[in-house]
Amino acid sequence: xxxxxxxxxxxxxxxxxxxxxxxxxxxxxxxxxxxxxxxxxxxxxxxxxxxxxxxxxxxxxxxxxxxxxxxxxxxxxxxxxxxxxxxxxxxxxxxxxxxxxxxxxxxxxxxxxxxxxxxxxxxxxxxxxxxxxxxxxxxxxxxxxxxxxxxxxxxxxxxxxxxxxxxxxxxxxxxxxxxxxxxxxxxxxxxxxxxxxxxxxxxxxxxxxxxxxxxxxxxxxxxxxxxxxxxxxxxxxxxxxxxxxxxxxxxxxxxxxxxxxxxxxxxxxxxxxxxxxxxxxxxxxxxxxxxxxxxxxxxxxxxxxxxxxxxxxxxxxxxxxxxxxxxxxxxxxxxxxxxxxxxxxxxxxxxxxxxxxxxxxxxxxxxxxxxxxxxxxxxxxxxxxxxxxxxxxxxxxxxxxxxxxxxxx
Numbered sequence: 001x002x003x004x005x006x007x008x009x010x011x012x013x014x015x016x017x018x019x020x021x022x023x024x025x026x027x028x029x030x031x032x033x034x035x036x037x038x039x040x041x042x043x044x045x046x047x048x049x050x051x052x053x054x055x056x057x058x059x060x061x062x063x064x065x066x067x068x069x070x071x072x073x074x075x076x077x078x079x080x081x082x083x084x085x086x087x088x089x090x091x092x093x094x095x096x097x098x099x100x101x102x103x104x105x106x107x108x109x110x111x112x113x114x115x116x117x118x119x120x121x122x123x124x125x126x127x128x129x130x131x132x133x134x135x136x137x138x139x140x141x142x143x144x145x146x147x148x149x150x151x152x153x154x155x156x157x158x159x160x161x162x163x164x165x166x167x168x169x170x171x172x173x174x175x176x177x178x179x180x181x182x183x184x185x186x187x188x189x190x191x192x193x194x195x196x197x198x199x200x201x202x203x204x205x206x207x208x209x210x211x212x213x214x215x216x217x218x219x220x221x222x223x224x225x226x227x228x229x230x231x232x233x234x235x236x237x238x239x240x241x242x243x244x245x246x247x248x249x250x251x252x253x254x255x256x257x258x259x260x261x262x263x264x265x266x267x268x269x270x271x272x273x274x275x276x277x278x279x280x281x282x283x284x285x286x287x288x289x290x291x292x293x294x295x296x297x298x299x300x301x302x303x304x305x306x307x308x309x310x311x312x313x314x315x316x317x318x319x320x321x322x323x324x325x326x327x328x329x330x331x332x333x334x335x336x337x338x339x340x341x342x343x344x345x346x347x348x349x350x351x352x353x354x355x356x357x358x359x360x361x362x363x364x365x366x367x368x369x370x371x372x373x374x375x376x377x378x379x380x381x382x383x384x385x386x387x388x389x390x391x392x393x394x395x396x397x398x399x400x401x402x403x404x405x406x407x408x409x
Contacts, residue, residue: 045248048179049074055177055239057087058143065141067094067125067165071149071181071254078149078287079179084118091140093122094133096148096161096244100360101301104172131201138172146178149256151266153183155273155367156195158256160204162215165223170232172255180216181407182250184266188212189282189398191270192341193388194369194391203369209341210270213401216240222406245408258312268328271342277364278347281307285316288367293345298352301350303327325349331406336370341372343383350377 005325048054049072064083066072072079083090093100093115100122113122125131144165148158162178169176191209205227211218216238223233224319246248257260260269264286275282283292285307294305301324307316307389326345350359360374368374376386 013160036105043243045182045244045250045321046242047181048241049079049082049181051179051239051242052086053180055145055237056086056088058175058177058237058305059083062089062142062302063091063140064088064138065092065094065144066090067096067144067146067148067161069087069096069148071252071256072179073254079145079315080115080118080120090118090120092137093126094144094165095122096158102263109296120279125161125164131161132168133165135172138174141174143177144169146176146180146215147182148215149252149254150183151260151269152183152210152212152214153270153273154191154207154209154211155202156204156256156269157201159215160201160216162219163204163228165227165232166219166236167220167232170228170234173235175237176219176234177239178216178219179239179387180214180241182241182244182248183212183214184250184252184263185210185270186212186214188248188337188340188391189394190314190387191394192368192370192373193393193397196398198365198369200366202366208281208390210399211397211401212404215239217401217404217406219243221252221401224404225400234329240406246405247409259284261287261289262291264329264331264333265290269334270340271345272328274343274346274364275349276348277361277367278349278359279353279355279361281305281316281318283307284313285310285319288327288329289313291329291398292325293349294307294323294326295353296321296323298324298349300352301325308347341387343377343386347377348385360383 020040030274039112066080066083070080074082080090095314114120115122123133123137125133137237146165148162166176189208189210189212193208194203194206196206205222213221219236219238222228226233228234252266260266266333267291272282272293275293280293280295283289283305286305287293292305296318303326304322304324306320306322307318309315309319326348353359357378364374365371372389373386
C-alpha cells in the first residue's frame with residue numbers, strides 16, 4: 001500500500017492536491033495523527049525527542065536554542081511547545097531549508113521571523129550567512145537542542161546544517177544535544193563517496209550517497225573523524241532512539257520536506273534526485289514528486305504529466321509543459337531496496353533523449369559527487385558496471401563508521 005505523508009502545516013494546501021490522486025487509486029492517505037508505522041517490530045519505537053527524562057535535566061538553568069522544523073514532534077505536540085510547557089528557557093529557534101514550518105521550496109531563501117504561537121524568535125540558517133549562526137546569535141544561548149527528521153542521503157541538506165551548527169558550537173564553547181530520529185533509508189549503504197572537490201550545500205562530507213546512519217551517529221562520526229574545520233570538536237550529547245535497529249523499516253508520520261510526501265518518494269529519492277542535475281522533470285509540481293521522470297521529448301511512453309506551480313514547488317522544471325516518461329509509483333519497495341542507489345533511470349532517460357552531454361547540467365556532479373558517472377553513462381556503461389566502481393569505497397566506509405554506530409544491525 002502506498003502511504004501519503006504530510007507536514008502538519010501543509011495539510012490544507014496539500015491534502016486536496018494529493019488526496020484526489022490517492023483516492024482515485026483506492027489508496028489510504030496517512031495523516032499525522034495516524035502515528036508511526038513499523039514493519040515487523042512489536043516494541044514501540046521512541047525517538048530521542050520522546051525521551052524527555054534524558055535531556056530535560058540538561059536544560060535546567062540554561063538558555064536554550066532549538067534547531068527543528070515541522071518534523072520535530074513529541075507525540076502530537078511540537079518539541080518547542082513541549083519545552084515551553086516544561087518551562088525551559090527557549091530563547092531562539094533555528095530553521096533549516098524549507099523553514100521552521102516546512103513550507104518553503106527547495107533552495108528558497110528563508111527569512112528570519114517570529115513563531116506566532118510562542119513569540120520566540122526564528123533565526124533562519126538557510127539562504128544567507130553561509131548556513132552558520134552569527135556571533136550575536138551564538139551569544140544568546142548556552143545549549144543547542146537539534147531535532148530534525150533526516151532521510152539518510154548525502155544530498156539532503158539537514159546533516160550539513162547539523163555539521164555547521166556543531167562547528168559554531170565548537171567555536172563558541174556551546175553544548176549541542178542531538179535528539180536522534182530513525183533513518184528511513186538506514187538499512188543499506190550505497191553510492192560513491194563524495195570527492196571533496198565537489199563539496200557544496202548538497203554534498204558536505206566524504207560519505208556515500210546513501211550513508212545508512214542516523215543524524216546522531218553521523219554527528220558522532222563528524223567529531224571522531226575531525227571533519228569540522230581546523231579539527232574542532234563539538235561538546236556533543238546524542239539522545240538515542242529506543243527499540244530501533246538498522247533493519248527497522250521506519251515510515252515517517254510527517255513529510256520531512258514538501259517534495260517528499262510519500263514513503264515511495266523517500267525510497268526512490270536516492271536515485272531519482274539525480275534528475276535534478278539533468279534536463280528532465282522528476283515530478284516536482286505534481287502529486288508525485290521523485291516518483292516519476294519525464295520530458296516533452298521523451299518517446300515511447302504512454303505515461304505523461306504536466307508540472308504546475310503548487311505549494312512547495314512554485315517554479316518546477318518544465319513548468320506547464322506536457323512531459324512523457326516513466327511512472328515509478330508502483331515499483332515494489334523490495335525492488336527499490338534491492339537496487340539501492342540505482343543509475344538505471346538516469347541511463348534510460350539519457351539514451352531516450354539522445355542529446356549527448358546536453359542532457360546533464362553542472363549540478364549533476366554536485367549530486368553524484370564524482371566525475372566518472374557522467375563519463376561512464378556517456379560511454380554506454382551499464383548501471384551495474386558503474387556501481388562496481390564504488391563497491392570497495394562503500395565497504396571501507398562501513399568499517400570507518402563502525403566506532404560511531406549506536407544501533408544494532
